[in-house]
Amino acid sequence: MKKEPVSDKLFKALIYAFCIVVLILTGFPLLFLLFNSFKSLPEYMMNIWQPPKKLFFGNYKQVFAPTFLRYFINSLIVSVSGVSLVILVSSLMAFVFAKFNFRVTKGIFFLVIAGMMIPIHTTLIPIYSMSINVGVYDTLFGLIGPYVSFNIPVSVFIMTQFFKEMPKELDEAAMIDGGSLFLIYRKIVMPLSGPAVSTVGVYSFLTMWNEFVYALVMIDTRSKKTLSLGIRDFYGFQTINIPAVLTAILVGSLPVLTFYFLAQDRVINGLTQGALKG
Amino acid sequence: MVPTKRRATNHKEILFVVAALVPGLLFYGVYNLYGIVMTFQYSTLDWTGISQNTGFVGLSNYLKLFKDPMMGVAVKNNLILMITSIGIQLPFALLLALALNSAIKGTKFFRTIFFLPMLFSTVATGIMWQLFFDPMFGILAYVMQQVGLGNYVIGFLADVRTAMPSVLFVICWQFIPFYMIILKAGLTNISTELYEAATIDGANRWQAFWKITLPLMGPTLRTSAVMSMVGSLKYFDLVYIMTGGGPSGATELMATYMYKKGFVEFGMGYASAIAGLMFIICFIFACVFLYVTRVREAH
Missing domain, CATH: 1.10.3720.10 (MetI-like)
Structure with a gap:
């Protein structure tokens, strides 16, 4: 099988990088909703951008x-x-x-x-x-x-x-x-x-x-x-x-x-x- | 006796046709047709919407409209939205469609996530992005602080300079996935043999894109452009939810201005004139589009 030329690999890497940036932009709001729905208000104020440390169902x-x-x-x-x-x-x-x-x-x-x-x-x-x-x-x-x-x-x-x-x-x-x-x-x-x-x-x-x-x-x-x-x-x-x-x-x-x-x-x-x- | 029998079936057929059309036509006639006729009738009245007092003022609402500086601002913002829609949404959507059409792995997964913004209601999207743009707790402020730009954090939606770009960003976020899918469908229809032939002839990717992809995507791109044009002329929801047209008219659109005039300031006659103008503008755009596609089809 022919080996992929370097330029092709580079091109693919570029596409992946682009896709991952867009993935974050489009996927992150859903994760944001999911994570924060399990945080209490005090925890949210302390920690907005990370997963909840303790599950809260209130x-x-x-x-x-x-x-x-x-x-x-x-x-x-x-x-x-x-x-x-x-x-x-x-x-x-x-x-x-x-x-x-x-x-x-x-x-x-x-x-x-x-x-x-x-x-x-x-x-x-x-x-x-x-x-x-x-x-x-x-x-x-x-x-x-x-x-x-x-x-x-x-x-x-x-x-x-x-x-x-x-x-x-x-x-x-x-x-x-x-x-x-x-x-x-x-x-x-x-x-x-x-x-x-x-x-x-x-x-x-x-x-x-x-x-x-x-x-x-x-x-x-x-x-x-x-x-x-x-x-x-x-x-x-x-x-x-x-x-x-x-x-x-x-x-x-x-x-x-x-x-x-x-x-x-x-x-x-x-x-x-x-x-x-x- | 044959003719009578024929007539009988015809009679039954006509009865069926009428019965099948009437329910739909009732809805359509009452809300769409009567609605648009009444919009134009109201637009000739001086009417608050509450009182029974209405005065016929002819076209003076329209004359007022052309002199209203805020209407000018609204039309200008609609045009900015239109240019952004075509100039940013479509190229970006095409890039995404090309990425999804390329030989990388996981395109199905990427597509699943990329389409998510289309599924949230505008209210949900608006509230979420209001939170993200918040100068105290928003992610934009957070990221800017992390990279040492903390001094530049402002109330992005409350500042005259940044409100419109912020809202435009969210509109792009919401609609790019939609155009991505439409353009991706267009790309799928281009035969791979064309690209293979081009490669054999020594064309590189760049040349293949300009000589094959773009020309063959012409019709799809044109349809998308018209859709985003008409869409941006009647846009309302997200702007109303995020900024309400403010600060001081920075994000005012024709539709938000109409809402404000009609339902906040109770100038139903004047608001109807704005609605009437919107209808005329959209109608002209749609006719031009129909004409252009017909002419193209004829060739």
């Missing part, structure tokens, strides 16, 4: 108190129902757009896709005042509406593309057997759409779980706040007790992190695909 006790759990549950309610609605509503629309080529459906398709160009902040004020008028201001229900609608354009786009690439023979066969359109959608198209559903699901879950501006404007009562707002409040009340805040951040990020470490490719794919189209 922060976790504080975070798993009713108030914080409430935030967690609220985020879960909003995200899970929001994602389910996005998938249901967008897949139905996409099914129509992929299957029919009427002038009307085509027009509606472009109208919906154009929504990807509307920055969400530009409709903040009307949605806020509309929610007050309709009486859904300061309710979790009021948050789900905008969360769903802002994910519709991207989701419809991704799913329509996916449905169009499905072999036509499948549903033609079902048509001959006398299946209704809804049956084809439910029994043939949806069961085969795992990849598209997972892309849409991951992307919209992450945007909803981490969303901030709309929650900030639309929610007022403490017991209705989502995780993002809750953590920020917690930081406001606890500026002194930093380890508790860091624990709250870590616990709030756990669902996403766990899912990421279990199904990395899916998460990366979902996030980049969703944003790429959006």
